[in-house]
Structure formats: C-alpha cells, structure tokens
Amino acid sequence: MMEIIKYPNKENWAALLERPSFKSQINEEAIADIMTQVKENGDKAVLKYTELFDKIIIKEMLVSEEEINSSSNLVSAELKNAINMAKNNIEKFHKLQFLSNQDKIETTAGVTCWKKTVPISKVGLYIPGGSAPLFSTVLMLGIPAMIAACENVILCTPPNLKGEIHPAILYTANLVGIKKIVKVGGAQAIAAMTFGTETIPKVYKIFGPGNQYVTIAKQMAQRSGVAIDMPAGPSELAIIADDDCVVSFVAADLLSQAEHGLDSQVVLFTTSLKVAEDVNNELKIQLEDLSRKEIASIALNNSKCIILENMDNVIEMVNEYAPEHLIIATIDEESIAERIVNAGSVFLGNFTPEAAGDYASGTNHTLPTSGFAKAFSGVSTDDFVKKITFQKITEAGITNLGPTIEIMATAEGLSAHKNAISIRLQKLKSRNK
C-alpha cells in the first residue's frame, strides 16, 4: 500500500516529490537504426520492422474503406453511443478553446500589425496498440485536429496478429473524420511520419502516447525537425483530501490511476491522519476486484500519502509537485482550486473523478507529466495551429516609426538594418521635395 509520510520538513519536500527514475533498458542505437533504415528504404523497411516486431506480414498498410465501413458493425450500439456522447462533449470544449483571428491593431499611426491562425497542414497521430484499443486517444487528438482544420491527418497504429486494427479505433477515427489510417506501430511508425515513405506522408508535427521505443523515436524525430506534442512520462494523479472527502471514492480514483502501468504515480495529500489510514484500508479492499490488480498493486507500492499541518502547506507542496492530474476532494474545493498554479488538469469535488476527463467530460487527456505542468499545457486545439504575424506599414507609418528603427539599429551595430529604413525615408523625402 501507500507509504504514509507525516509532516515532512520543507527541506525534504523536493526529495519526497522527486519522480522515481526508471532507467531505460532500451538501446537507443537500435532505434536510431530504425530511423535511418526507414528514411533510406521507405515502405520496405517499415514492412520489415512490422514483420519483426508485430509478427505479421502486412500487404496493404493503408486501412481500406471496406475495413472502415465494416468496423461500425463490429462495435456495439452501446459503445457507439458512448463514443458519440464523448465526442460531442470534447468537441464543445475544444471549439471553445479555439482562437479566432485577431483584429488588426495600429501600434503607431500607419503601422498595422495582426496575427493569423493557420492550421498545421500535415499532422500525424500515433495510437498505441497492446491489449486495449485506445479509441479515447483517437477522440482526444482527432477532434482538435479536425476543429483546427488540419488538411492532412494521418493516424498510425500497430496491427494485431491478424493484421487488423481494432474496430473501435476504426469506428472512432472515421467518426472524427480521419481519412488515412495506417497499420504501422512502434519506432517505425514515427520514423515513417518523420521522413515520409511511399505510403506514409511526412508530417510537420507528431502527437500521441506510446511506449519507451515510441518516446525515444519521437525525440529523434524532433531532432530531425519534426515538432512533437510534449515530452512524455508515466501518468500521474495527486489527490488533495480532507475530512470532507468520501474515502471510497478517493481510493477508487487512486486505483484508476495506479492501473495504468507499473510506473504510474499516485500521491495523496491530506491534513488528516484518519483520511490517510482509511484510504489505505479501502485501497486493500478495492484492489482485490481489479482486473489489473498486479499492475495497480506494484504502482501503489511506489506511491505516497503525505500528511501536512494545514491546507496552505498542501497547496504549496502540490504546486511544487505539479501533477498531471489533480483531484480536490475537500470542503470549499473551489477556493483551493483558485490557488493551484501548476497542474495539467484539475477535478473539483467528490463527484468529479479523473476518469471523466480521461474519456468524456470534454477536456483533453493528453497532459504534461513529470512536473512539466510548470511550463507546459495539455493538448488543445491550439496545438494543431500556428500563428503567423503580419504587418503593413504605410508611407506615413515609416515616416513616423523609421527614425526610431534607425536609432536602434545603429545602437546594435547593424548598419544594413538602418539602411533598409533610410533608403525608404530618403525616397519619400526626395519625392516630397
């Protein structure tokens, strides 16, 4: 169960909040080799690695229209309804997030500046394979890509041993309007989207979670000039609870995080020794019934319950930890939420489980881990666009602003910058003579 730490001194906080470092066993050179092979040999290399790692010979990497159409029959009506409800909520929230173009502003008479929001024209979404089909991530990445109106959206996901993609993934991808789904996973998928192959187009930005191979390949993609969504780390949940919490809910939420993986992080912050002990007892009971009991149990053993003197200390320590997810299960939770400055996504009150944000409430579930919430935001529609600044200066404008630029350029020792202004001012002067 969780280790209970009572009233730690502030000088020990940093050490207590340090994320456990899982030493990567992965040979980075092997991944660099995959990147190079795919860059040089395209589809041929991709198919070779798919055979090697996914144990399947793929003839046609692109998912056919027939496969997409038949996927709908393979997903239960109940699941389809659930996915549709989630889609509507996520769409509502992500449309709201979206910046429209800004009004032009005249900063000096005759000097007009503005900004245009433009979709990133080619984006790649990576959806991991494995035991469970992560169709929720298809929603979380596909919906903002469609709202942003990215022209080319490609989804890569590994095939199973029969060379198929799970119908829930196909159904969801089709629902959000993704046209190009490719049966390829792992580092070879990232390599293909980085360099482009005969079948898989090169993209400008890659989104999506993945195992350590995928994470390292994404870092290499970044060094090759492709943007990525954000640095990846193990998933995390912190909960702030006081006597107003419902102990069984807190335990259930901690377990929902712990089942993600052996390296999942959960931390309970409380001012109440009773809450700490009761939650620990409840964890034992609830753990028994979980399908992923082994994973959750190991993750919990790495986890902490930290008891602090008062809520001020709790808030300070949580802001120092900067959790990916934060549940506030206390009295007067809104006033505590006001004081949270470092977190990916915050869940207020006893009836707001983190699982709601994972699936269907509307917010995005791709969030900064490992303390990156101090500087990074979760994925939003904004991540699928870039903004270009524009300016137009009239003859009157350069007359007004030109001398300022000349003086500054001269002071920075850049005479050609000054000349670019002077030559225009001279032209205007001679014309007005």
Place this chain on the structure above:
Amino acid sequence: MMEIIKYPNKENWAALLERPSFKSQINEEAIADIMTQVKENGDKAVLKYTELFDKIIIKEMLVSEEEINSSSNLVSAELKNAINMAKNNIEKFHKLQFLSNQDKIETTAGVTCWKKTVPISKVGLYIPGGSAPLFSTVLMLGIPAMIAACENVILCTPPNLKGEIHPAILYTANLVGIKKIVKVGGAQAIAAMTFGTETIPKVYKIFGPGNQYVTIAKQMAQRSGVAIDMPAGPSELAIIADDDCVVSFVAADLLSQAEHGLDSQVVLFTTSLKVAEDVNNELKIQLEDLSRKEIASIALNNSKCIILENMDNVIEMVNEYAPEHLIIATIDEESIAERIVNAGSVFLGNFTPEAAGDYASGTNHTLPTSGFAKAFSGVSTDDFVKKITFQKITEAGITNLGPTIEIMATAEGLSAHKNAISIRLQKLKSRNK
C-alpha cells in the same frame, strides 16, 4: 552575389530549398561537462567558466541597483526615446495577443469545464553578448514576460572584459521591469538556469537566442526537464517581388538579413528576370557601404534568387520553404499574403521593411527558422503562460455522464477507471432509494 535559378522543375524544389547544413565543430561532451560541473558546483563552476571564456573574474554576478540606475545616464536621450517608442508598440501588440480566461462551458448537464491561464512562475531570458548589445531582444522577451505576469524573471547576459553589461541592456531590462540581471553567458548561463545555483535560480522555461554553445546547452536543458522557447537556427528572409517592387528597397532588405551572420539565409522569389538582375546589380552597389560588408557578402554568396513562371508557383514554393521572415513587395500584396500558410512573420508592401519587425513595429522578432514555421509560431505572450483545465461534475452530472464513461473504460479494459464511476453511481442510487 545571389545565384539566379530560372524556372526550376517542381521535382527540384525540395533540393533548392534545403537549408545549407553547417556542420557543428562543437564538442558536445565539453558542453555536457559544463552542465554537470554547474549542476554539482553551482556558482563556483559558473565563475570558473566566466573566467575561462569571458576572460574576466567576476566577484558579484548580480547586477547591482547602482549599476542599473547609472545605466540610464549612459544611454543617449535619443536612444532612450527610441526604445520607449518600441516598447509601447510591442506592448500594445503583445497585450492584444494575450488570452484571458475562458468562460465555463457545461458540456453535459451538470458537467462544467473551463480553462485558466496561469503565468509560468520562473522564466529565464538569455541575451547574447558580443560586439552589439541586443537590447531589442530584451524588449521582445521581457515585455511578454511582464504582460504574462511571470513572478520570477531572470536575465542572463555575458559581461565584457571590464565585467560590465552594456548600459542599453541594463536600461531596457529595467524599463520592462526585470529585477534580476546576472552577469553570466554561454553554456554556463543555461546550465545555471537549468539546475539553479546559490545566486541563479532554477527556472521552468528558458528563452533567447545564442551561439551554437548556447543552442546545444538549451537542448540539453530541455532533456533535463526545462522547457525552451523553440529550436534555433540561422536567421532567414525570403522576399516575393514583382515589377511593382522598388529594387533598391529589396536589395536593402536582403542585405539587412545577410549582415546577421555568415550562415544567414536570403532567398528572392520573383516572376521577373529583370527584377532578379536589377536586384543583383543593386546589391553590389549597396554592399560597398556596409560596416558588416564581409559577413553580408559571404552570406549572399550562399543565397538564391529563384525565378518562377507565375505567382501561383511562387506562393506554393514559399509555403514549402516556410521562411522565418517574408516580405511581399508586389502589386496586390494583400491577396498574396492571404495565401501564405507557412512563415514566421510577413511584411506587406514596399514600405514595410523587415527591420521594422526586428525593432519597433510591435510584432515579436523571435521566430521559427529552418522551416519550423510549418509547425511553430513565433514567441508571443502565450509562451509565458500555460493553461490548466478544470472540471466540476455535480451529482446530476455524474448520473448523466457516468454510464458513458463506464462503457468506454470497460471497452479499453480499464476496470479501475470504471469502478471510479460505478462507486459514485451506486452511492447516489442507494441514497435515493
């Protein structure tokens, strides 16, 4: 002068637009060693490297209040006025860019989501040293940091041989409200802001240009968990010109870019052979009078003038190139600007030189180079904040949304996620019996 390329076939575009790769001569291990030494030995290591690289023994790294106050007397009234005018323009534009908090949205009855914009509390600004004092970059990074209300802003810049910082930098930093200025440059400055030392606080995000040492150190900082502004590359300018351009202005603008450094990129796109030849002739004339003639001349020799059949081809090729800066000196420049989708910042018409955006028009001059404009935006106030999502679900809300989450979690094989919902729904059911 520029190489003139006439009517290239589309299959050759990619090769023509490739940025020259300047093989780094830098020993990355030496920089990794600086990072480690500063991490382990703090100020002592920083001072050692300052002595080694900047040839000066610094006793007090922090710039004193006295130094800041006296800087004002060392800057001419003319330059102060110019800096003030630039500051006002940049402030106007960067305030406009700033997102206020969003309204709450009820995505499903009882499910409310919202987003809060929060300043990154600790940011570091790096201002390079060298022959010219880059006070313009102090404006471009300091103003958005202040508008975003970042709590701790630290500015690092290398001291000269007398152990001093140029007064124009001190004056500007003070003007925009930066309180902490440190006399340290190079990789050791980046290392200090990454790990923190006795004098220099650890920050969450590092902004600013620099030489190759600084660039590599920033990449290492990123791998140590510190965010950085964007990947850095040599500065670039593309110009689209037709017979409506003023040849001498185009030449002056190309030179203003070329003087930045030996690796500066300038490309002229035109539909007119006459414009190409006239600009090349004009470049020769104007080059003679430049203080940085040698640098500009070498940069120009690496540069290209590309002549294409029509404006459609020009626009397509420019979007493929994705220049950091783009000047459009043509007839009907606004309709061409509408079709630009990949560029950092765009300058419209004959009286809008790039130098205006470098200094004083209001837009930011920290922009994506090397084709990163396909996925990245220039620096804006948004880069100094992150956004935290929040949600609050009522009892009615979880009753409405809960079953959807249960179905989706089950389909993804995550039973503890389902439990976190079920336990709440059961509680409500038993209470309502």
